[in-house]
Amino acid sequence: MTSSAHYEVVVVGSGPVGSLLAAELGRWGVRVLVIEAAPTTTLVPKAGTVHARSIQLLTRRGYFNAPNAGLGPQSTVFHYAGQPGLEIAVPGGEGPAIAGIGQSQLESSWSALLPRLGVEVVRPATVTGVVDSGDGVDVHYRRAGVDESVSADWVVGADGARSTVRRSAGFPVTEVPPTAAALLGLARLGNPAQVVDGWVRTPRGWTVINRSLGHSRVITFDMSGPERDHRRPLTPAELQQSVEHIVGQPVPMHGVTHLSRFSDFSRLVDSYRHGRVLVIGDAAHVHFPLGGQGLNLGIADAVQLGWRLGLITRFGAPARLLDAFSAERRPAAERVIANVADQADRMRSGPEADALRAEIIDVFGDSARSRALGNEISAQVDGVPMPIETSAAGSFLTNRQLTTTMGVTSVIELLAERTQAILLVAVSRAEERRAELGPWHDRVDIVPVLYPTLNYDVLLRPDGFVAWSSAELSADLRDSLTETFGAAQEPRTPLSAAPVSLPAHRQ
Numbered sequence: 001m002t003s004s005a006h007y008e009v010v011v012v013g014s015g016p017v018g019s020l021l022a023a024e025l026g027r028w029g030v031r032v033l034v035i036e037a038a039p040t041t042t043l044v045p046k047a048g049t050v051h052a053r054s055i056q057l058l059t060r061r062g063y064f065n066a067p068n069a070g071l072g073p074q075s076t077v078f079h080y081a082g083q084p085g086l087e088i089a090v091p092g093g094e095g096p097a098i099a100g101i102g103q104s105q106l107e108s109s110w111s112a113l114l115p116r117l118g119v120e121v122v123r124p125a126t127v128t129g130v131v132d133s134g135d136g137v138d139v140h141y142r143r144a145g146v147d148e149s150v151s152a153d154w155v156v157g158a159d160g161a162r163s164t165v166r167r168s169a170g171f172p173v174t175e176v177p178p179t180a181a182a183l184l185g186l187a188r189l190g191n192p193a194q195v196v197d198g199w200v201r202t203p204r205g206w207t208v209i210n211r212s213l214g215h216s217r218v219i220t221f222d223m224s225g226p227e228r229d230h231r232r233p234l235t236p237a238e239l240q241q242s243v244e245h246i247v248g249q250p251v252p253m254h255g256v257t258h259l260s261r262f263s264d265f266s267r268l269v270d271s272y273r274h275g276r277v278l279v280i281g282d283a284a285h286v287h288f289p290l291g292g293q294g295l296n297l298g299i300a301d302a303v304q305l306g307w308r309l310g311l312i313t314r315f316g317a318p319a320r321l322l323d324a325f326s327a328e329r330r331p332a333a334e335r336v337i338a339n340v341a342d343q344a345d346r347m348r349s350g351p352e353a354d355a356l357r358a359e360i361i362d363v364f365g366d367s368a369r370s371r372a373l374g375n376e377i378s379a380q381v382d383g384v385p386m387p388i389e390t391s392a393a394g395s396f397l398t399n400r401q402l403t404t405t406m407g408v409t410s411v412i413e414l415l416a417e418r419t420q421a422i423l424l425v426a427v428s429r430a431e432e433r434r435a436e437l438g439p440w441h442d443r444v445d446i447v448p449v450l451y452p453t454l455n456y457d458v459l460l461r462p463d464g465f466v467a468w469s470s471a472e473l474s475a476d477l478r479d480s481l482t483e484t485f486g487a488a489q490e491p492r493t494p495l496s497a498a499p500v501s502l503p504a505h506r507q
Contacts, residue, residue, distance in 0.1 A: 006150070006151045006152065007031050007032060007033045007120075007150060007151070007152045007153075008030050008031045008032065008152065008153050008154065008313045009025055009030055009031070009032050009033075009152060009153065009154045009155070009156065009309060009313065010032070010033045010034075010035065010137070010139050010150060010152040010154075010155045010156070011025075011033070011034045011035070011155075011156045011158055012034075012035050012127050012130075012139070012155065012156065012157050012159045012163075012164070012165050013034075013035075013036060013037075013157065013158035013159035013160060013163075013281075013283070014034045014036035014038075014107070014111055014121060014123065014158075015042070015103070015107055015158065015160065015281070016103050016106040016107040016110065016295065016298065016299070017158045017280055017281035017282075017295075017298035017299065017301060017302050018034060018036075018156075018158030018159070018280075018281070018302075019034070019107055019110035019111045019113075019114065020063075020106075020110045020299060020302040020303070020306075021156060021158060021280065021301075021302040021305060021306055022034050022110075022114055022117075022119045023110050023113045023114060023117060023119070024061070024302060024303065024305075024306025024307070024310070025119070025306055025309060025310060025313075026113070026117025026118055026119040027117060027310075027419045028306070028307075028309075028310030028311075028313070028314055028419060029118075029310075029314060030309065030310060030313045030314065031118075032118075032119045032120070033119075033121075033150060033152070034114065034119060034120070034121045034122070034123075035122050035123070035125050035127055035139065035141055036121065036122070036123040036124065036125065037123070037124055037125065037126045037127070037159075038123065038124060039124040041104055041107050041108050041111060042103075042104055042107070048100055048101065048102045048103065048292070049098060049099075049292030049295070049296075050098065050099040050101050050106075050295070050299075051088075051097075051292065051293070051296045051377070051378040051379060052088060052090045052094070052096075052097050052098065052378035052379070052380055053296065053300065053378055053379035053380050053382060053396075054295075054296045054299045054300065054379070055090075055094070055095055055096065055099055056090075056094055056095075056385075056399075056464065057299060057303045057463055057464065058303075059094075059095060059412050059416065060411075060412055060415040060416060060462075060463060060464040061303060061415070061416065061462070061463070062415075062416035062417070063109075063110075064095070064099075066410065066412045066413050066416055067093060067094060067095035067399070067412070068093070069093040069399050069400055069401040069410035069411075069413075070092075070401060071092055071093055071095070072092045073089060073090065073091055073092045074089070074090050074092075074094070074095070074096055074097050075087055075088060075089035075090070075097055076088050076096070076097040076098050078098065078291075078374065078377065079199060079291075080291065080343060080346075080360055080364075080373065080377065081290070081342075081343040081344075081346035081347050081356075081357065081360060082201060082206055082208075082343075082346075082347055083199070083346075083357065083360055083361070083364075084198075084199070085361070085364035085370070086364060086370060086373060086374050086377065087364075087367065087370040087371050087374050088371075088374035088375075088377065088378050089371050089374060089375075090378075090380070091385050091398045092398075092399075092400075093398065093399035093400055093401075093410065094385075094398070094399050097374075097378065098378075103295055106295075122141070122143060124143070125141045125142065125143035125148075126141060126142050126143075126164075127139060127140070127141045127164050127165065127168075128140045128141060128142055128147075128164070129164070130155050130157075130164075130165055130168045130169050130277055131168075132155075132169060132275040132276050132277055134275065134276070136151050136152060136153055136276065137151065137153075137154065137155045137275075137276045137277060138150075138151050139151070139155055152276075153276065153313065154276050154277075154278065154309060154312075154313075155169075155276065155277045155278070156277075156278045156279070156280060156309075157169070157277065157278070157279040157280070157283040158279075158280050158281050158283055158298075158302075159283055160281070160282045160283060161267075161282045161283070161286045163279060163282070163283035165277060165279060165283060166269065166279050166283050166284075169274050169275070169277040169279075170274065171269045171270070171271070171274050171277075172269070172270040172271075173267050173268065173269050173270065174267070174268050174270060175265070175266065175267045176265065176266045176267075176337075176341075177226070178226035178227070178230070178264050178265040179223075179225065179226060179263075179264055179344070180221065180222060180223045180224075180225070180226065180263060180264045180288070180344060180347075181221075181222045181225070181226055181227040181230070181261065181263050182219060182220060182221045182222070182261070182262050182263060182288075183219065183220045183238070183239050183242050183259075183260075183261055184217075184218070184219050184258075184259070184260045184261075184262065185217075185218050185234070185236070185239045185256050185257065185258055185259040185260070186215040186216070186217060186218070186256070186257050186258045187216060187218050187236070187239070187240075187253040187254070187255060187256040187257075188214065188215055188216070188254050188255040188256075189209075189211065189216050189251070189252070189253050190251075190252025190253060190254065191252060192211050192216065194249075194251070195211060195216075195247075195251060196209070196247075197209060197210065197211045198210070200246075200247065201347075202246055202247060203349055204222075204245055204246045204248070204349070205220060205221050205222045205224070205245075205246040206220070206221040206223070206246065206347060207219065207220050207221075207243055207246050207247060208220075208221075209243075215255065218239060218243060218253070220239070220242040220243055220246055221347065222242070222246075223344070223347050223348045223349060224349065226263055226265075227261060227263065230261050230263060232261075233259075234259040234260060234261050235259070236253075236256035236259070239253075239256060239259060240253055240256070262288075262289065263288070264287070264288035264340070264341070264344050265286065265288075266285075266286060266287045266288070266337045266340070266341070267285065267286040268284070268285050268286075268330070268333055268334065268337060269284045269285070269330075271323075271326045271330070272284055272301075272322075272330060273322045273323060273325070273326050278305065278322065278325075280298060280301035280302060280305055280329075281298030281301055281302070282294065282298065284301065284333065285297060285333040285336070285337070287336060287337045287340045287341075288340045288341075288343075288344055290340050290343045290344065291339070291340065291343065291377045293336045293339075293340070293377065293379070294336075296378075296379055297329075297332060297333055297336055297379075300329070300332065300382070301329055303463050304325060304329060304463055305322075305325050305329075306462075307419075307421075307461065307462040307463065308321040308322060308324070308325050309322075310419070311443065311485055311486050312486075315442075315443060315485075315486055317485060317486025317487075318486055318487075321486065332379065332382045335376065335381070339377065346360060380396075382396075383395055383396035383465050384396065385397070385398045386398060386466070387400070388400070388424075388454055388456055388458060389455050389456065391466050392466065392469060393466050393467060393468055393469065393480075394465065394466065395466045396464055396465055396466070397411055397458065397460060397464055397465075397466055398411070399411045399412045402414070402424070402447075402449050402454065403449065403450045404447055404448060404449050404450065405427060405448045405450070411424075411460075411464070412464075414447055415460065415462065418462075419462065420442075420443045420444060420445060420462060421443065421444045421445070421459065421460055421461050421467070421484075421485065422444065422445045422446070422447050422459075422460050423437060423444050423445070423446045423447065423457065423458070423459050423460070424447050424449050424454055424457065424458045424459075424460065425446060425448055425454075425457045426448070426449060426450075426451055426454050426455070426457060427448045427449065427450055427451070428451070429457060429473060430446065430448040432473055433446060433457060433473075433477070434446055436477050436478060437477075437481070438488075439488025440481045440485060440488055443485055444459070444481065444485065455471060456469045456470065456471050457469065457470055457471070457477075459477070459480060459481070459484070461484065467480055467483075467484040468480035468484075
């Protein structure tokens with residue numbers, strides 16, 4: 001076995017979640033190695049929905065073009081438990097409520113950034129195990145038939161539901177066995193006009209067919225019970241038989257590809273951190289893919305872990321920041337697993353499910369209840385968006401125009417222009433706040449804002465969440481700076497250049 005250099009962070013898996021985390025770390029100047037088993041970006045038709053909170057996070061990190069801060073509130077109609085009518089709304093200035101961007105497109109875009117950010121990538125290479133010594137982690141992998149290893153200060157498993165990192169490091173998990181089965185594939189439909197587009201329920205199950213002139217995405221849901229052998233390879237004939245059984249008529253199809261099975265099995269790690277090893281994305285949480293929430297959980301995992309690992313590796317911030325990350329992200333995954341289980345119950349065929357479906361129709365008819373459920377699906381309950389005038393720690397600051405001493409800008413534009421956090425302050429308190437900020441000036445930018453667009457002074461994390469706010473001069477700002485960003489220390493490495501935007505992802 002050969003051993004190569006030491007890295008500050010090794011990320012295992014370069015799917016959209018792993019490549020996003022690696023890009024975030026690269027922007028902090030962290031020495032990162034990505035190890036990926038697949039030779040190229042996957043084209044498997046998985047998630048294609050980017051929800052509101054993910055859009056909000058990605059615009060604040062500079063990956064999506066910032067929306068017009070003066071744009072009014074937006075909303076769209078989504079589905080819940082297969083039924084359309086759920087309202088998903090976003091505050092003004094935040095762009096669309098949903099963006100239809102495929103998982104492979106995100107992965108390709110972020111992966112393309114990595115060389116420009118100094119991130120090294122090894123692929124195809126299969127990780128065989130990780131060993132945490134307490135002072136560091138050894139990562140063993142096999143490439144081109146040769147066993148190799150690297151060492152790292154921290155290892156992050158973003159290697160999917162069957163994560164080698166999670167299993168090798170011994171993460172305790174909570175699991176719920178499957179009760180339903182689903183099949184997925186791409187197929188050319190022999191007669192697309194005879195197939196109903198979208199979600200269709202019959203007494204025998206559900207189909208979701210996204211018709212296309214080329215390959216259509218075909219999904220079937222059998223809610224009567226789990227697969228006897230979920231690892232058995234899926235064949236084109238079996239997918240076609242499943243569709244025809246559910247819809248009750250022949251559905252000719254050919255050129256079937258990208259076949260897979262999935263279920264309502266769920267798994268959640270008890271903590272996202274185990275010593276010097278962390279897991280994010282599907283490596284940390286697995287659930288029935290209803291509502292397009294899995295990819296979005298992973299995006300938030302990557303964004304909210306990235307700045308914390310950046311502070312730890314660059315500024316020597318304490319490892320407790322990673323415990324705070326786990327404490328913040330695990331409840332978000334618990335909420336998704338719970339609402340997905342609720343949706344699965346409402347999709348079953350028995351009479352009890354009829355009553356549950358009728359209940360959801362009532363919710364859709366109540367604007368306030370529908371928006372509350374829409375906020376849950378779009379992760380906007382994870383830190384409620386708040387205006388500056390009522391800002392409080394833990395909230396997600398709503399975008400708006402700000403008149404600063406340098407000109408007119410917006411909350412999103414200020415965050416997207418920099419890697420570090422920002423402290424928005426009223427001009428009248430700028431000098432006093434600058435003195436308080438003192439030792440943290442290299443990881444927090446101070447931005448003086450003219451009244452009346454700012455009544456509160458607001459300390460914003462790089463992800464847009466409020467770490468602290470006050471309308472008065474008070475000593476607790478330093479306490480919040482220490483708690484959120486670590487004690488004041490000299491940086492170990494310089495910050496990289498400003499974020500690189502992805503102009504293909506327009507809103």
